[in-house]
Structure formats: structure tokens, C-alpha cells
Amino acid sequence: MKLVYFAWVRERIGRTDEEVAVPDGIGTVAELVRWLRGRGEEYEYAFENEGIVRAAIDHVHVKPEARIAGAREIAFFPPMTGG
Amino acid sequence: MKLVYFAWVRERIGRTDEEVAVPDGIGTVAELVRWLRGRGEEYEYAFENEGIVRAAIDHVHVKPEARIAGAREIAFFPPMTGG
Amino acid sequence: MAHTIRIQAEPFDAAAETAALTDGRADIGAVVAFTGLCRDEDGRLAALELEHYAGMAEAEIGRIAAQAQTRWNLLGLTIIHRFGKIVPGEGIVLVLTASASRQAAFEAASFLMDYLKTHAPFWKREHLKDGLVGAWVEAKEADDRAAERWR
Amino acid sequence: MAHTIRIQAEPFDAAAETAALTDGRADIGAVVAFTGLCRDEDGRLAALELEHYAGMAEAEIGRIAAQAQTRWNLLGLTIIHRFGKIVPGEGIVLVLTASASRQAAFEAASFLMDYLKTHAPFWKREHLKDGLVGAWVEAKEADDRAAERWR
Numbered sequence: 328m329k330l331v332y333f334a335w336v337r338e339r340i341g342r343t344d345e346e347v348a349v350p351d352g353i354g355t356v357a358e359l360v361r362w363l364r365g366r367g368e369e370y371e372y373a374f375e376n377e378g379i380v381r382a383a384i385d386h387v388h389v390k391p392e393a394r395i396a397g398a399r400e401i402a403f404f405p406p407m408t409g410g
Numbered sequence: 411m412k413l414v415y416f417a418w419v420r421e422r423i424g425r426t427d428e429e430v431a432v433p434d435g436i437g438t439v440a441e442l443v444r445w446l447r448g449r450g451e452e453y454e455y456a457f458e459n460e461g462i463v464r465a466a467i468d469h470v471h472v473k474p475e476a477r478i479a480g481a482r483e484i485a486f487f488p489p490m491t492g493g
Numbered sequence: 494m495a496h497t498i499r500i501q502a503e504p505f506d507a508a509a510e511t512a513a514l515t516d517g518r519a520d521i522g523a524v525v526a527f528t529g530l531c532r533d534e535d536g537r538l539a540a541l542e543l544e545h546y547a548g549m550a551e552a553e554i555g556r557i558a559a560q561a562q563t564r565w566n567l568l569g570l571t572i573i574h575r576f577g578k579i580v581p582g583e584g585i586v587l588v589l590t591a592s593a594s595r596q597a598a599f600e601a602a603s604f605l606m607d608y609l610k611t612h613a614p615f616w617k618r619e620h621l622k623d624g625l626v627g628a629w630v631e632a633k634e635a636d637d638r639a640a641e642r643w644r
Numbered sequence: 645m646a647h648t649i650r651i652q653a654e655p656f657d658a659a660a661e662t663a664a665l666t667d668g669r670a671d672i673g674a675v676v677a678f679t680g681l682c683r684d685e686d687g688r689l690a691a692l693e694l695e696h697y698a699g700m701a702e703a704e705i706g707r708i709a710a711q712a713q714t715r716w717n718l719l720g721l722t723i724i725h726r727f728g729k730i731v732p733g734e735g736i737v738l739v740l741t742a743s744a745s746r747q748a749a750f751e752a753a754s755f756l757m758d759y760l761k762t763h764a765p766f767w768k769r770e771h772l773k774d775g776l777v778g779a780w781v782e783a784k785e786a787d788d789r790a791a792e793r794w795r
Contacts, residue, residue, distance in 0.1 A: 414546070416544060417616035418629050469548055469552040470552070471553070471612065487546065487614060489632030490610070490611060490613055491629070491630045492543070492545070492610060493574075493609040493610035493615070
């Protein structure tokens with residue numbers, strides 16, 4: 328599964344994207360975030376404030392409870408500031 | 411006192427403007443309209459529907475109860491359809 | 494804040510008017526440009542003829558513009574209203590509002606259009622394709638209601 | 645109705661985009677053009693840098709445009725959003741809405757801007773005049789509330 332990061336989420340994690348092998352039992356975006364936070368302090372820092380970082384699965388905004396099964400690309404980013 | 415007319419009010423009365431000597435006792439726009447209606451059927455036709463024709467005194471929209479004393483130019487016209 | 498108000502027979506150039514409002518400035522965050530165009534009414538219409546009350550048109554639009562400047566924090570304001578014959582596809586009215594924020598620019602432009610429709614002394618008459626001079630356009634109650642909501 | 649959506653680094657030309665939307669047509673009565681510009685924040689700012697999520701930006705703006713077309717009777721719709729470095733005074737975003745009536749054009753443009761602000765995957769960072777790279781611009785609660793009102 329491909330993960331992509333933007334803006335200060337990208338800066339905190341220190342990479343733009345990565346391929347990860349998500350273990351069995353990780354069913355939702357929220358569970359994926361919890362698993363990522365255990366991978367190192369850069370992830371802990373990026374996701375430190377619960378509920379701030381947004382997610383998209385295959386280019387569609389999703390909520391933390393969204394299922395990740397079948398996702399090709401999951402993105403994490405701060406609230407948008409376009410327009 | 412100068413009276414000016416626009417759009418179908420102008421067409422019905424058959425002139426763009428005129429100078430009138432308003433008799434004493436005509437104090438408001440409504441009284442002026444009543445007096446004009448007595449001047450001929452073209453005026454009667456122009457003002458036939460009470461409350462449709464709008465008025466302005468010296469370029470400012472006014473209500474029928476507005477006083478006409480001191481007015482230089484009073485205009486009568488249909489509801490505006492600009493923009 | 495200076496504003497530009499023009500009543501003219503000639504077509505207007507929205508791009509040039511916008512440039513005049515914004516060029517050389519870096520404090521404007523939002524510009525709304527509203528253009529009202531003459532429609533052909535499903536091919537029925539050859540032209541609209543706009544009669545106006547010269548003198549009052551400028552004065553009344555000036556008052557409407559002053560109201561908008563009191564209600565919203567505007568950094569620029571341009572209103573151009575044409576009179577005379579206007580053919581389908583041509584612009585009739587241009588309203589430009591500039592502000593630091595989009596909300597102010599949107600609301601002021603919308604307010605200005607609602608007030609121009611119902612308060613500016615212009616009257617439209619239809620000239621039809623078959624050569625006939627059609628009816629005076631009737632004022633719409635919906636336009637009065639639109640203006641009412643700003644009270 | 646066809647719509648134009650472009651995500652680009654280059655500046656846009658609002659006049660050319662408006663002409664593309666309206667030329668040769670006589671059914672459009674109202675065009676609203678919204679331009680969002682880069683401000684210099686009282687001289688503090690050298691540029692804004694806009695990062696975006698390529699692929700999702702086009703998809704999400706397409707979904708927002710489709711919503712607008714469902715809600716309002718639009719005859720034309722153009723959305724252009726830039727990314728990369730943008731200096732004060734330059735346009736960041738252009739939204740054009742065309743309709744038979746002014747209300748639809750105003751409301752759709754206002755809706756589109758509220759949704760672009762809160763849903764389109766773009767992130768702004770400030771580059772300051774003193775050469776420093778400043779902070780990421782924080783999302784405003786007021787923008788979330790503005791988007792909420794369309795629900």
C-alpha cells in the first residue's frame with residue numbers, strides 16, 4: 328500500500344511517500360494512524376494532535392473510521408488552505 | 411416646477427417634460443398626482459393604477475406623502491428595470 | 494476609498510476595468526466581477542433599449558455605492574451601467590468589488606446588483622427580431638424581494 | 645454542461661477565460677468572475693508557495709464542480725487553481741460561473757470558493773521578505789463555517 332504525505336505532515340515524517348506492508352488486523356484509517364505512530368518519533372510528531380491530520384483514500388476525502396481494504400494510495404495532510 | 415417623465419409614463423403622457431404652475435394647496439407628491447390626473451385623459455392613463463408609478467424629487471426617490479415645497483424637478487416613472 | 498461610476502452608451506471592457514482597480518496593489522485578496530448580459534430570449538430579441546434618467550442615475554448609483562462602502566470593507570469599487578441599444582451577448586452592467594476577504598467582495602457585489610435592479614433609474618424595452626418594438630420589461634417582484642433581504 | 649477545470653503553475657487570464665465561456669452565446673444573462681489574489685500582508689510577504697496533491701486536486705475540484713452544477717442552473721463554469729510560487733498581486737484562483745440569472749451565478753461562485761478553501765488539497769506556505777521560509781498558513785475556522793452553510 329502506498330502512503331503519501333503533504334505540507335507539514337510530509338515535513339515532520341521526512342518523506343513524500345512510501346510503500347508499507349500493513350499488518351493484518353489494521354482495518355481503518357484510525358488504526359493505520361495508530362500503527363504508524365508506533366513506527367518512530369517522526370510519525371508520532373506528525374500525528375501528535377488527534378483529529379488534525381486529514382486522510383484521503385484513492386483521492387477521496389475519508390473519515391478516520393473509513394476501511395482501508397483495497398486502497399491503492401492513502402494520503403495524510405493538514406487541513407486544506409487552498410482558494 | 412419642472413416635471414419629467416420616463417418610459418411608459420412618458421409615452422402615455424406624450425411628452426418628456428414640462429413646466430407646470432402648481433396651484434396652492436398641493437402639498438405632497440400624492441396631491442400633485444391627483445391634480446395631474448385632472449388635467450386630461452393622457453395623465454389619467456399614465457397614473458391609472460395607484461401606487462405603480464414612482465416619483466423622485468431632485469433626483470432622490472420619494473414616497474407619495476413626500477412634500478414638494480422647494481422642489482426644482484419632480485420625475486415620474488415606472489418601477490425600475492435596470493441592472 | 495475612491496470608486497468609479499460611469500453611465501455610458503459604449504460597451505465596457507471588464508478586463509481593463511479590473512486592471513485599473515487592482516494593478517500595482519498587493520493588499521487586495523479578492524475581486525468579484527459581475528457582468529449582466531443581454532440575452533436573446535430564445536432568439537426572439539433583436540436588442541434591448543435602455544432608457545435612463547440622466548443625472549439621477551449617477552446620483553442614485555453613487556448613493557448605492559456609498560451604502561456598500563459603509564457596510565463592507567472594500568478596497569475598490571467600480572460600477573458601469575450602459576444605456577441605449579444593446580444587442581444580445583453584449584454587457585449591460587458591470588460591478589467590480591475588491592476586498593481583503595472574499596465574503597465582503599461577494600456580498601457587496603450581490604447587494605449592489607440587487608439595488609441597481611430595483612433603485613437605479615433605468616428602464617428596458619424589447620426590440621424584437623421581426624422589427625416590432627416590444628413591451629417595456631416589467632419589474633419583477635423577485636427583484637424587490639432580493640433587495641429587501643439587505644435591510 | 646461542459647466545465648473547464650485546470651490546475652496549473654502559470655498565471656491565468658481572467659478576460660480570456662471569460663471570453664471562452666461567453667463568446668458566441670446569447671443565452672447567458674449573468675457572469676460572476678471571482679479572482680483570489682496573493683496579498684503582501686502589509687509588506688511582510690515575498691511570496692506564497694502552494695503545494696498540492698496532483699491527481700486528487702483535479703478529482704476533488706471536479707466533484708465540487710459537479711455539486712454546483714446539480715444545485716444551480718449553470719450555463720458555464722470554469723475553475724483554475726494555481727500551485728507553486730505566487731507573488732503578491734498575482735491571482736491564485738479563478739472561478740467563473742455563467743447563468744441565465746444573477747442569483748445562480750453569485751451563489752454558485754460563492755459556494756465553489758467556500759468548498760475550494762476547505763476541500764481542495766492545496767496548502768499555502770509563506771515566504772517572507774527577509775528571506776526566511778515562514779509558517780504553513782493555518783486553516784481558518786471561519787472557512788469551515790462558510791462551507792457548512794451550504795449543507
